[in-house]
Amino acid sequence: MSASASALVAPSAVRGLASHRVVRRAGARRRCVAVAAAADAVKFYKYQGLGNDFVLVDNRDSSEIKLSSERCAQLCDRNFGIGADGVIFAMPPGLVQKDEDYSMRMYNSDGTEPEMCGNGIRCLANFVAKMDGADPKAYKVGTLAGLIQPEVRADGQVSVDMGEPTLDPPKVPCTFEATQDGAAVRAKMEVDGETWLVTAVSMGNPHCVTFGKEGECDEEGIKVDSFALSHYGPMFEKHPAFPAKTNTEFTEVVNRNYVKMHVWERGAGATLACGTGACATVVAAVLEGRTERKCTVELPGGPLEIEWRESDNRVIMTGPAELVFDGVVAV
Numbered sequence: 001m002s003a004s005a006s007a008l009v010a011p012s013a014v015r016g017l018a019s020h021r022v023v024r025r026a027g028a029r030r031r032c033v034a035v036a037a038a039a040d041a042v043k044f045y046k047y048q049g050l051g052n053d054f055v056l057v058d059n060r061d062s063s064e065i066k067l068s069s070e071r072c073a074q075l076c077d078r079n080f081g082i083g084a085d086g087v088i089f090a091m092p093p094g095l096v097q098k099d100e101d102y103s104m105r106m107y108n109s110d111g112t113e114p115e116m117c118g119n120g121i122r123c124l125a126n127f128v129a130k131m132d133g134a135d136p137k138a139y140k141v142g143t144l145a146g147l148i149q150p151e152v153r154a155d156g157q158v159s160v161d162m163g164e165p166t167l168d169p170p171k172v173p174c175t176f177e178a179t180q181d182g183a184a185v186r187a188k189m190e191v192d193g194e195t196w197l198v199t200a201v202s203m204g205n206p207h208c209v210t211f212g213k214e215g216e217c218d219e220e221g222i223k224v225d226s227f228a229l230s231h232y233g234p235m236f237e238k239h240p241a242f243p244a245k246t247n248t249e250f251t252e253v254v255n256r257n258y259v260k261m262h263v264w265e266r267g268a269g270a271t272l273a274c275g276t277g278a279c280a281t282v283v284a285a286v287l288e289g290r291t292e293r294k295c296t297v298e299l300p301g302g303p304l305e306i307e308w309r310e311s312d313n314r315v316i317m318t319g320p321a322e323l324v325f326d327g328v329v330a331v
């Protein structure tokens with residue numbers, strides 16, 4: 001489906017786009033006017049990965065991000081904008097290393113810039129695969145979290161080498177002492193007057209994974225379907241133990257290969273899925289001895305397949321990414 005989001009385009013840009021259409025019929029003299037006016041507008045592609053949704057901007061022709069963080073926050077608004085959990089920019093290579101294919105930057109729906117987005121990078125891979133057309137559809141993408149390698153498979157699913165998790169507490173970053181093999185595992189954290197047990201993991205961005213409160217944190221973890229996410233989520237996000245704030249994964253163990261997880265994202269609140277969060281959840285579940293390294297993570301938006309490989313310590317995430325519609329917005 002292709003929809004021109006003209007209500008979101010400023011009057012000057014609407015004029016620019018309208019004259020651009022006229023230009024094609026009316027000849028060269030008006031073409032210059034149209035190109036100048038259309039520079040006020042950018043094409044966007046609305047994408048979703050398990051309901052974690054993004055406005056994706058094709059920024060591959062410039063290393064300058066085309067939309068300000070304030071404009072991104074407006075566009076993410078579900079009543080006054082397009083509606084999204086964040087804005088993804090497909091950028092030219094060179095952010096991490098010279099031989100990468102593309103790079104990716106992102107703004108959360110509140111306008112803050114995270115280091116990485118797991119569902120977002122599957123959407124970006126789907127987008128560039130459609131644009132490039134040719135095989136192979138495996139990419140090296142530079143992000144603020146380092147080099148990430150997605151591959152669009154023949155069945156349409158996107159498999160992503162998300163790199164190695166970071167567990168050293170100051171690097172997550174969090175203020176806990178390491179409790180197990182250099183990691184903060186089942187660390188005690190006071191929230192809302194009660195003690196929770198949390199495991200801190202960075203997948204380039206910070207995650208706080210919890211299976212519940214001390215004393216109540218049994219084998220099954222949190223009953224996520226009845227969990228008061230919007231009550232607890234903001235308290236975890238802004239907890240002083242995580243100086244850069246944190247994404248939080250509230251998790252229930254169904255069996256050793258299957259968990260259910262509800263997420264409260266830093267800078268975006270409750271979302272239907274979080275790719276980096278699903279990876280962090282499996283890392284934490286393995287460190288706590290709750291699951292195997294290969295595990296399905298069921299999110300409100302659907303399942304992600306995660307493997308934390310023993311052979312090279314890297315985390316592999318596999319899941320869908322889908323174009324929903326496209327349009328044009330004013331800068």
Ligand SMILES: N[C@@H](CCC[C@H](N)C(=O)O)C(=O)O
Pocket residue numbers: 052086108113114115116117118119120205206247265266267268271273274275276277
């Ligand atoms: N939904 C994303 C994560 C987006 C960034 C996050 N909110 C942060 O601030 O770190 C994912 O799929 O990983």
